[in-house]
Amino acid sequence: MKNVIGIGSALVDILTRIDNDDILKELDIRKGSMHLVDEKSTAIIEKRLENYESSMAPGGSAANTIHALSKMGIESGFISFIGKDEIGKFFENSMSSVGVKSYLFHTDTASGTARTIISADGERTFATNLGASLELNERVITSDIFKQWDYCYVEGYLIANKPVFVKTISTAKACGCKVVLDLASFNVVEENRDFLNELLPQIDIIFANEEEAKALTLMSAEESLHYIAEKVEIAVVKVGKNGSLIKRGNEVVQIGCNKIDVVDTTGAGDMYAAGFLYGLINDYDLESCGIIGNHLAESIIQVIGAKMDEERWEMFKKNLRN
Template identity: 45%
Template sequence: MDKIIGLGNALVDVLATLKNDEILTEMQLPKGSMTLINEDKLQKINEYFDQMETHLATGGSAGNAIRGMACLGAATGFIGKINNDFYGNFFRNSLLERGTEANLLLSNTLPSGVASTFISKDGERTFGTYLGAAATLKAEELSLDMFKGYAYLFIEGYLVQDHDMILRAIELAKEAGLQICLDMASYNIVAEDFDFFSLLINKYVDIVFANEEEAKAFTGEEPEEALDIIAKMCSIAVVKVGARGSLIRKGTEVVCVQAIPVEKVLDTTGAGDYFAAGFLYGLTCGYSLEKCAKIGSILSWNVIQVIGAELPETNWERIKKEITEL
């Protein structure tokens, strides 16, 4: 089985379920988006959280995806940056207990990153993300050895603010023979850094994951047309269309996979990350595109029915059985 390594913001999610969306307006956090916040705003959010029931989980888009793959039994690694503090140790231990190789660099100046995660009544999630140490990962800290032995590099779109670091990671990964996978991450991130996304996808990226809002922000088109446009730029294009499922295109091969119906969406945190985890796990096993997408759908279906992006061990046992029966 091929090995896969993730490059992402090493974050710990602090999750809270909202009675209404007033706090989102007050904190100027557009519903459904990921907004970077400073330490002052984090402090204000923490004041709210002190009065609410919260749940702690390892987070970050690439971190979620790598965790999902590791729980399926894939050989995984992760590159990120933390502080040697409570949240940093929580993140490191979470990787190690699932057998993931932890290439975690240390910051002595900023605390570990935290993603304040607001879950609305309809299950939509909104992030106020304080990157802290995670954002201090620099191009010169990356080395070729970090990428050797892996077949795929999974990059989260939330990292694109540091162009030099992303380009250095891709350069080293390509030198080590890896294929590059990019998850677009959030429609507002795509819109804000459109030119750089265009450069990456046209020139370097082999596999692109986008939901319909991100695909529209990138192409200006609806999912089917967006899929065709993105597929001309890379090897495999994946556009997720929520409750309708997913669209995949590789060359002339087009696959449409229905989502598994769900009665109640509890929390969409990690849904896209877990779809990518299932899809890429399938690729490392050599499965067809259709089976890869079906595994992605199974993981997404499971994670939207729990708070946060962690599944109980009993779920993973059932998921593995379902995969063998596909």
């Protein structure tokens, strides 16, 4: 069976539910986006949210997808940097506990965190301090790693580190890997539109939500699907409650979704990608891949954070077998 290696930020999510979006305005953070913050900004955010209950969970966009793939029995690996601290240990233990082969490099810099602010409607907004993940560098991107893997899953947030982003894609392609890119966040795409459009022909599979697709192409979801699919092997555009659009060559599939009570959308896109890739690796047709992706995303939005408990995983696996 084919395997997948991911690369991106090794983060621990600090999840906080808020009852009023005015807090986001106070903090000058755009709802639904991802903002990179420094230590000073992190301290201000923590102070403002100190009276709200918070919880901690291993996170990072690509890491979430890789963690889920490993839970589903797909051989998986992950490349990143972590600090020599408790948060780093927490992250590393979480990945190893599900069998992920970790290429985690240790540094004296504190491990990265993502303050995940969850609005009453379940929408999540990220204030991310990348910490040790910022030390991810070209020297650790080697063919010795990638030649062992069939798919390379890259998170869109890695675009912030263009030398690593470009070398990852070129090295993976040279080693025969199919490159999978999740666009991650509309504001990241907006800031790097031209760069991403130039790079599209080097990507094999693209995942984007409606806002990210529009930020990339300045088109509607359906128009974006056709535009992206002309450049890559498989294009996937997720359209929220309307499901997802998938295109490979001349084949177009639309997947609907079930009506779900949303608790927290954290990790929904990451889980969709994991479910879709699971189907692809098992040679399922595009419709089945999309259905599995949707089911896994629907499972995760019913809990706080991007990780499900064992009971939910067993329920998902039972449905998968059926």
